[in-house]
Amino acid sequence: MKIGFVVSDFNFDVTSLMLERARRHAEFLGAEVSHIVHVPGVYDMPLAIKRLLERSDIDGVALIGAVIKGETKHDELIAGTTAAAAVDLALQFNKPVGLGITGPGMNRMQAFDRIDNAKNAVESVLHLLKLDKQLV
Numbered sequence: 001m002k003i004g005f006v007v008s009d010f011n012f013d014v015t016s017l018m019l020e021r022a023r024r025h026a027e028f029l030g031a032e033v034s035h036i037v038h039v040p041g042v043y044d045m046p047l048a049i050k051r052l053l054e055r056s057d058i059d060g061v062a063l064i065g066a067v068i069k070g071e072t073k074h075d076e077l078i079a080g081t082t083a084a085a086a087v088d089l090a091l092q093f094n095k096p097v098g099l100g101i102t103g104p105g106m107n108r109m110q111a112f113d114r115i116d117n118a119k120n121a122v123e124s125v126l127h128l129l130k131l132d133k134q135l136v
Contacts, residue, residue, distance in 0.1 A: 001059050001129050003122070004035035004052040008042045008065030008101075014111045018064045018118035022100060025119040026062075029126055034058065042067050042101055043078045046085040053093035060096040060125035064118045066111045067103030075104035096128035 003026060007019050019036070026033050034057060037048040042065040052061050063086060067079045083099060090097040100121025102114040 001031045001126060002034040002057055003031050003125055004037065004055075004058045004061045005033060006037050006039060006045050006048045006052065006061060006063050008040070008045065009038050010041040011066040011068055011108075011111065014066040014068075014102075014108075014115060015064055017112075017115045018066065018100065018102075021115055022062060022064055022118035022122050026122045026126075029122065031122070031126055041065075041078070042082050045082050046089065049086060049089050049097060050093075053089055053095050053097070058095070059129055060098065062098040062118070062121035062125050063100050064121065065101040066114075067101060067106075068108055068111055069103070069105050073104075079104040096125045096132075098122060098124035098128075 008015050039045055039048050049061055052058050067075045069075045086097045098121030100118040102117050
């Protein structure tokens with residue numbers, strides 16, 4: 001199974017740790033991470049997700065990002081919009097997209113506490129790929 005990662009560079013101190021955990025977990029589970037695409041922020045992910053899902057050599061995509069609460073509800077908009085776009089793209093291309101974006105509503109310390117959520121995105125993608133093979 002070949003998967004791609006889309007990684008937000010915003011909050012890089014958090015997302016770089018998430019990426020490393022996700023990469024090691026994919027290797028542990030026997031998946032090849034064939035493409036890693038870095039984008040400025042979580043809101044910028046949908047186009048990169050689409051480009052990866054269009055590729056015949058990508059079976060699924062895991063998203064890695066951290067949306068930390070600021071003084072407004074901007075974090076809710078960013079996370080919700082991106083999650084909705086990810087679901088739409090997964091259905092459009094019939095390939096799994098794992099949501100490893102933490103937030104909204106968390107502070108920086110909570111973001112560090114949740115870096116292992118990136119592993120959950122990898123597991124979701126791989127589980128859905130195995131399930132898809134059973135259903136076909």
